Amino acid sequence: MVNSIDTPDKPIEATSENSAHIIDNDRFHLSPLSLVVNTITTLRRLIFPILAITYALSDKIGFMFILIGFAIIALITLGFTYWAWKRFSYQIGAEEIRIESGILSRNARSIPYERIQDVSLEQSLIPRLLGISAVKFETGGSEGDEGALEFVAVDEAENLRQLIRTRKSGAVPIVADTVDPPSQDSAAAVQDDVIFSMDIKRIFTLGIFNFSLILFAIIAGAVQQLDFLLPGDLGDIIGYVVDSFDETSAQIKGITFYSQIAAVIGLIFGLIVIGLLSGQVQTFLREYGFTLTATERGIRRQRGLLTLTDVVMPLHRVQAAIVQTGLIRKRFGWHAIKFTSLGSDTGKESSHMMAPLAKSEEYWPIAHRASIHAPAEETDFRHSHFSFMAGSLFFSAFIIALIFSLSLILPKTLDEDNISTSLTILSWVWLVAVFPILFGFIAWRYHFHAMDDKQIYVKSGFWNQKMTILPMVKVQTVDLAQGPLSQYLNVADVKFGIAGGSGLTVLTIHNVPIDTARDIRRNCIEAAKNIDFSDLIKEPKGVK
Amino acid sequence: MNDDSPQQMHNEPSQDTDTNADIRNAMTQLDPGYILVLRLSAFIWALFLAIPIFIADAAMANEDLIEPFVVAAPISLIFLLMIFLLPRRRYNRWGYDMSDGQIQIVRGYLFYTDTIVPFNRVQHIDVAQGPIERLFGLSSLVLHTAGTHNSTVVLPGLRREIAEEMRDTIREYIKADML
Numbered sequence: 001m002v003n004s005i006d007t008p009d010k011p012i013e014a015t016s017e018n019s020a021h022i023i024d025n026d027r028f029h030l031s032p033l034s035l036v037v038n039t040i041t042t043l044r045r046l047i048f049p050i051l052a053i054t055y056a057l058s059d060k061i062g063f064m065f066i067l068i069g070f071a072i073i074a075l076i077t078l079g080f081t082y083w084a085w086k087r088f089s090y091q092i093g094a095e096e097i098r099i100e101s102g103i104l105s106r107n108a109r110s111i112p113y114e115r116i117q118d119v120s121l122e123q124s125l126i127p128r129l130l131g132i133s134a135v136k137f138e139t140g141g142s143e144g145d146e147g148a149l150e151f152v153a154v155d156e157a158e159n160l161r162q163l164i165r166t167r168k169s170g171a172v173p174i175v176a177d178t179v180d181p182p183s184q185d186s187a188a189a190v191q192d193d194v195i196f197s198m199d200i201k202r203i204f205t206l207g208i209f210n211f212s213l214i215l216f217a218i219i220a221g222a223v224q225q226l227d228f229l230l231p232g233d234l235g236d237i238i239g240y241v242v243d244s245f246d247e248t249s250a251q252i253k254g255i256t257f258y259s260q261i262a263a264v265i266g267l268i269f270g271l272i273v274i275g276l277l278s279g280q281v282q283t284f285l286r287e288y289g290f291t292l293t294a295t296e297r298g299i300r301r302q303r304g305l306l307t308l309t310d311v312v313m314p315l316h317r318v319q320a321a322i323v324q325t326g327l328i329r330k331r332f333g334w335h336a337i338k339f340t341s342l343g344s345d346t347g348k349e350s351s352h353m354m355a356p357l358a359k360s361e362e363y364w365p366i367a368h369r370a371s372i373h374a375p376a377e378e379t380d381f382r383h384s385h386f387s388f389m390a391g392s393l394f395f396s397a398f399i400i401a402l403i404f405s406l407s408l409i410l411p412k413t414l415d416e417d418n419i420s421t422s423l424t425i426l427s428w429v430w431l432v433a434v435f436p437i438l439f440g441f442i443a444w445r446y447h448f449h450a451m452d453d454k455q456i457y458v459k460s461g462f463w464n465q466k467m468t469i470l471p472m473v474k475v476q477t478v479d480l481a482q483g484p485l486s487q488y489l490n491v492a493d494v495k496f497g498i499a500g501g502s503g504l505t506v507l508t509i510h511n512v513p514i515d516t517a518r519d520i521r522r523n524c525i526e527a528a529k530n531i532d533f534s535d536l537i538k539e540p541k542g543v544k
Numbered sequence: 545m546n547d548d549s550p551q552q553m554h555n556e557p558s559q560d561t562d563t564n565a566d567i568r569n570a571m572t573q574l575d576p577g578y579i580l581v582l583r584l585s586a587f588i589w590a591l592f593l594a595i596p597i598f599i600a601d602a603a604m605a606n607e608d609l610i611e612p613f614v615v616a617a618p619i620s621l622i623f624l625l626m627i628f629l630l631p632r633r634r635y636n637r638w639g640y641d642m643s644d645g646q647i648q649i650v651r652g653y654l655f656y657t658d659t660i661v662p663f664n665r666v667q668h669i670d671v672a673q674g675p676i677e678r679l680f681g682l683s684s685l686v687l688h689t690a691g692t693h694n695s696t697v698v699l700p701g702l703r704r705e706i707a708e709e710m711r712d713t714i715r716e717y718i719k720a721d722m723l
Contacts, residue, residue: 500692
């Protein structure tokens with residue numbers, strides 16, 4: 001049924017008549033052998049539940065019943081697998097691949113060749129033994145596999161790959177975001193020039209700003225976690241110490257008032273030292289030898305003390321830039337610049353750090369290389385509508401209502417002695433309601449937006465300040481979102497769909513008048529329409 | 545309640561402070577069959593939830609913990625609202641407009657969202673059909689973009705032929721754009 005070909009590397013003619021797949025109306029089905037693989041996969045997933053049930057029931061029913069039950073489950077699995085196989089078909093059109101699937105919910109997917117970035121063939125053990133292979137299409141969307149054919153005969157898989165590569169006219173093999181270090185010859189090339197680097201002093205400065213108590217937290221956490229490793233008596237000793245402390249605490253309070261103050265000051269001082277130290281350690285480990293060089297393929301970043309990372313950021317794949325600073329480091333003119341790109345940076349960061357601590361004359365040139373420019377002096381940064389604070393006001397109102405109802409209920413449930421103290425406490429708790437309002441107000445005061453003919457600017461944050469610069473042409477989708485209050489007040493949130501970046505924090509301009517929101521959106525969409533996404537992320541030709 | 549036409553609903557925007565009615569009136573509405581899809585799926589959900597609630601209600605009433613139907617009655621009322629009142633309102637808040645290389649989709653009753661997707665940002669396209677949709681010959685058009693936010697934009701309640709037509713139009717656009 002499957003004519004396995006020993007040399008799958010050999011290019012095969014792009015017509016698929018020679019392979020023995022099942023065809024109806026130029027719709028291809030997957031290899032029937034995939035039934036075997038899929039059934040095995042499903043059964044493998046069921047094996048533990050089945051074993052558990054068998055074990056639980058083994059006393060009550062006979063071995064035969066278990067065997068029969070197992071056979072029935074296997075048959076049902078096979079049946080469903082067959083049904084799914086029967087429903088799954090794909091068509092190789094002139095401009096697209098079409099995949100139809102689904103038993104109850106049916107789906108017909110259309111993937112234009114133009115959008116396919118990569119075709120990968122995957123063979124795990126069983127498919128390899130059977131001479132079949134999975135074909136996976138990646139389209140640069142953010143969900144991973146956008147289309148998968150599991151499984152087709154090996155020669156057919158190879159055919160498909162050839163076919164797509166030839167049909168995808170003007171195809172350029174896509175450069176991954178985090179490419180391997182450039183080969184020796186390009187490293188030897190002289191024209192690679194350093195565009196930004198950080199010396200020891202700069203890294204030390206960054207370390208001060210990276211003051212963190214994380215090391216302290218880790219030690220404290222470890223002590224708590226590893227509690228059981230400590231000698232068994234220790235708990236008793238601690239208990240004894242606490243007890244004796246209790247007895248003598250009255251004395252201590254009286255006698256050693258000043259030494260208590262000294263102890264507190266010592267503790268604070270110690271925490272600061274730990275915080276500074278751990279900031280330095282973290283920073284040096286990560287940023288040591290930070291160097292950006294301009295290469296032919298993009299900006300190359302090298303950094304790290306123990307773990308060296310070497311990443312090339314192709315400039316045409318940059319989707320947006322983020323300029324960050326803190327309330328204190330801003331006083332010294334220090335900023336960080338990050339690029340949002342398809343895919344994420346090494347580690348947990350969702351954007352690519354291009355300069356962690358730089359002055360404006362250093363980081364704007366980096367941004368320029370990705371065709372992102374600074375807002376002009378006269379750029380009109382605007383506040384949001386004050387309804388931006390509505391959420392925190394509601395939250396405060398909720399807290400106040402809660403406290404109010406408590407202060408009504410409490411006097412009835414408590415005896416005389418406790419009432420006065422609890423009411424005193426409650427009268428202080430009122431203050432808690434102030435915080436959401438305060439935070440809401442600060443968030444509103446520090447949220448700005450602006451727009452020029454090419455870019456959108458969104459500022460946010462008081463302690464950690466952040467400005468996102470989004471070239472309009474990079475926009476994927478734009479939403480206007482309105483809650484009940486926004487509908488009433490005629491304001492809207494503008495939400496931008498951008499390729500790459502964190503899925504958790506959507507770039508949003510909050511609560512702007514609906515007409516402004518529509519203006520912003522119209523400009524973005526018009527800009528986006530002028531250039532196709534595939535061209536946007538393609539390496540520009542003829543540019544050195 | 546069920547007989548008023550969608551047009552009538554639109555002429556009374558003040559009912560629910562519908563400030564976007566004028567925009568939506570200029571747009572294409574979903575197939576009216578989608579109301580039935582929403583209703584039927586609400587009904588199925590309600591059925592799933594109602595059975596245990598009614599049993600619990602009966603059990604508690606049997607133990608003289610509550611009067612019969614104290615729990616079940618208000619919940620049934622909510623279910624009835626969800627089945628008979630909400631689907632039409634939700635349907636009325638849907639609209640789409642395909643023109644000039646873009647699709648605009650508006651949706652949402654309490655939380656209103658108005659999305660524009662330029663066709664040249666579409667990665668691939670699904671025409672999907674759930675079991676209930678199939679019963680009424682309807683489909684959903686699902687546009688996939690490279691955006692982390694809005695990686696899928698769904699337009700439900702389209703006649704299958706229309707969904708396929710729209711799919712082909714968008715795909716043509718992607719193709720034309722690359723030339």
